Amino acid sequence: MTPPRPPQRDENPAGIHLPLERLPGHSSRGRLERVLRRGEFAVTTELNPPDSADPEDVYNRAKVFDGWVDAINAVDASGANCHMSSVGICALLTRMGYAPVMQIACRDKNRIAIQGDVLGGAAMGVANILCLTGDGVQAGDQPGAKPVFDLDSMSLLETVRIMRDNGKFLSGRKLTTPPQVFLGAAINPFAPPYDFRPIHLGKKIAAGAQFVQSQYCFDVPMFKTFMQKASDLGLTEKVFVLVGVGPLASAKTAKWIRSNVPGIHIPDSVIKRLEGAEDQKAEGKKLCIDIINEVKEIPGVSGVHVMAYRQEEYVAEIVDESGVLKGRQPWKRETRPDDARVAERLGHILHDDITETQVDMVKTAH
């Protein structure tokens, strides 16, 4: 029998699927909060939600990140396009011990549904919730849908914070067990009004944000200015900033994104660099690594959020080649000890090529 593997750092020794103990001063039982509060450089990524009812699609998409990221964002109908829900993805991921960041967008659900999902998510073991406004329905595949926008990202943050800290619904009704979650928000320093953006971050912190993930950062000087302003306001000590980065597939894609996807700012220099390259895809990946290396030195940056939309298989390479983990290995899904034992004892049934008949079995029994 093989000796049991040594337990990983952020793992419940009783089983990988079991929740962790909450450390003093932490608001969640999750690994992402532990990593960030230890002062380690965190890496998060996004799972491309499947258009399918097959759980294996989610697990296969999560597998490519194994051992490279600290948390996986389960997106909530990104770009107003219909996919598997973030609650569903979180249910599947938490079952396997992954640390998902449950995104909640205000576009599709009113405050009643949202507060219910927060409780349900927390009960499943979701430790991180990212509060978003959400894209307008016009951007998606069903532009005729009714946009809800009952809450906005700020009041959503406040709602979840009230549920967690005061143990109450928005209405004031009491919760028997409040959700223990680490609260996140999104920032976009690359869209106007530029002066207001750092103050807006301050508002989000006041509403309850503990970590923020930024929109794709392709303009490092612009991001530096933003971080400078934010740290002048004393905001960077109050929040963990994860910078959004990602590989561009080609100069053509970059141009297309720039003119068609609102909120993503791509400077001309980036497009020129991609156009000049022989292998644009490789150059896009290299550019992403260069940006990671630049932003990780900016004071106040606690991690990166790698969004490699439909290039998820590159996330591991990008994280590895940028060296941001400094040799640390984030939690990796491994077989549970009891599963391993079962596999060991009964594995021969699968692997050994024996055909036994009942007569043989009786003979061997004697």
Place this chain on the structure above:
Amino acid sequence: MSETQPTPNKGTANSSTGAPAGTPGGVTQATLVRKAAAKSDYKPADVSPQRRVQRSYSVRLWAIRHSKLLEWFYSRFADAFLLLHPLWRGIGYGRVEAPVKFVEKRVKGLMFDCRMCGQCILSSTGMSCPMNCPKQLRNGPCGGVRANGNCEVEPDMPCVWVKAWEGSRNMVNGDAILNVQKPVDQSLRETSAWLRVTAQAAAVRDAAKTANTGASA
């Protein structure tokens, strides 16, 4: 966030051709849907599913440019309304609601494209009505503001929050824009914010008065 990513369109594997991954010819699913819609002579100008603004934004923008003046005027106006509190109470707030709402809806509709949410926060938003935002954001801009400062949903409309920030910088109490606003109470839609604020201010004033007399007695 990949919230703003183009739609994957499976079955058209053209990522090798250099076009954006999974988008045939570099168009979004939304564009395809729009193109597939039946053609007719009547094409509404904007796409926001909320009540459409069917005129130009010039009056709204004027109000934002003169936010300081309007702020001054508004505080005088609120005082005047509060002075009239005995009158409103005499007639009955319920009875004056209809005529006051009639005036309020038209005046604020003209000045700010008011949507009658019934809980006016114009003084905290630089005199730019946040309910005109297609996402009805009351706490700041979303991440989709275009580089030219226009709205993501309605490309011709200047972002309500870009304007709110500009307007608030002219105002004396412009820093009220930093307050985190509560979610809209939808049950107050189509009611008079003027009367509500007046009645609340009167209640606060009366409470302070009784506390004072109680203390002196």
